Amino acid sequence: GAVVSQHPSRVICKSGTSVKIECRSLDFQATTMFWYRQFPKQSLMLMATSNEGSKATYEQGVEKDKFLINHASLTLSTLTVTSAHPEDSSFYICSATGGGPTEAFFGQGTRLTVV
Amino acid sequence: AQSVAQPEDQVNVAEGNPLTVKCTYSVSGNPYLFWYVQYPNRGLQFLLKYITGDNLVKGSYGFEAEFNKSQTSFHLKKPSALVSDSALYFCAVRRGMNRDDKIIFGKGTRLHILP
Numbered sequence: 455g456a457v458v459s460q461h462p463s464r465v466i467c468k469s470g471t472s473v474k475i476e477c478r479s480l481d482f483q484a485t486t487m488f489w490y491r492q493f494p495k496q497s498l499m500l501m502a503t504s505n506e507g508s509k510a511t512y513e514q515g516v517e518k519d520k521f522l523i524n525h526a527s528l529t530l531s532t533l534t535v536t537s538a539h540p541e542d543s544s545f546y547i548c549s550a551t552g553g554g555p556t557e558a559f560f561g562q563g564t565r566l567t568v569v
Numbered sequence: 570a571q572s573v574a575q576p577e578d579q580v581n582v583a584e585g586n587p588l589t590v591k592c593t594y595s596v597s598g599n600p601y602l603f604w605y606v607q608y609p610n611r612g613l614q615f616l617l618k619y620i621t622g623d624n625l626v627k628g629s630y631g632f633e634a635e636f637n638k639s640q641t642s643f644h645l646k647k648p649s650a651l652v653s654d655s656a657l658y659f660c661a662v663r664r665g666m667n668r669d670d671k672i673i674f675g676k677g678t679r680l681h682i683l684p
Contacts (some may be wrong), residue, residue: 460612497659497676498613505668530651547612549672557603558672560612 456482458550460561465537467568473565477534477548483528484550488558489521492545504531538568571596573662573676574584582650583683590645590678601663602643603672604634606656613659630654650682655676 457480467473477487486505490498502518504510504525512518520542522534531550535542545565547559572595582588596602601620605613617628624636634645643660658673 458612488672494610498674500671500673503671505660513605545610546646549613551672557615557618557664559615560605562612563610565610 456550456552456559458484458548458559458561460504460548460564462562462564463562464565465567468568469539469568470537472534472536473538473566475535475546475548475549477531477533477561479529479550479559480550482550482559484531484552485528485549487525487531488549489523489531489533490547490549492547492563498547501524501533535566538547538566540568542566543568571600571662571664571671571673573660573673573675575660577678578676579679579681581681581683584652585649588650588654588675588680589659589684590658590680592643592645592675593641594639594643594660594662596662597663598664601666602634602636603661603663604628604632604643604645605659605661605674607659607677610655616645616658624653634653652682652684655680655682 459478461476470474489501499557501516502510502512504523510523548561551558574593603618604616607613617626619626619636627633657677659677663672
């Protein structure tokens with residue numbers, strides 16, 4: 455299947471700083487990327503949907519000023535957690551689709567720990 | 570609104586026995602259905618999908634799933650379980666393949682294969 459690379463896989467940051475997570479589709483053009491957050495022993499919570507070249511669509515309850523999403527090209531989307539706090543600590547996962555009747559391909563996930 | 574239900578938090582199966590992980594869905598129109606597997610601290614791996622056609626779908630690692638429109642179900646099955654099948658399994662539904670069509674996940678079912 456297609457490959458989606460997510461980086462970094464693990465990051466520890468101080469409270470109040472910002473963290474950027476990258477999601478790249480390596481061998482296909484990702485017209486749509488999804489960002490999820492996963493709490494321990496829980497399902498994936500969709501945070502936002504981003505389409506290349508347009509503003510992301512955020513799910514209800516997700517602060518768009520805190521979780522900045524950029525999808526500037528067909529192979530790269532970024533999620534920036536601004537002014538991170540300990541409650542933002544979580545596992546963040548991106549996925550990408552290339553359009554058409556196809557499954558989404560997932561990145562490896564990023565474990566964010568805010569101390 | 571679309572939704573996915575996985576009624577079992579955990580399923581225990583003895584190695585060599587058949588396994589079933591249940592999934593029901595709710596979506597308007599014809600659904601696109603997926604199963605993914607997640608290993609600890611990793612992203613999701615695609616197992617199989619139903620888009621159209623034959624109701625019995627075969628996927629990776631010997632897994633299969635049967636689409637039942639009247640029961641709105643898409644249960645995951647395997648004839649003979651392996652210890653290495655132990656993981657977290659997610660069922661997902663997508664209403665369509667337009668850019669803005671979200672992929673919604675069930676809460677996940679943890680599968681334990683007992684040696």
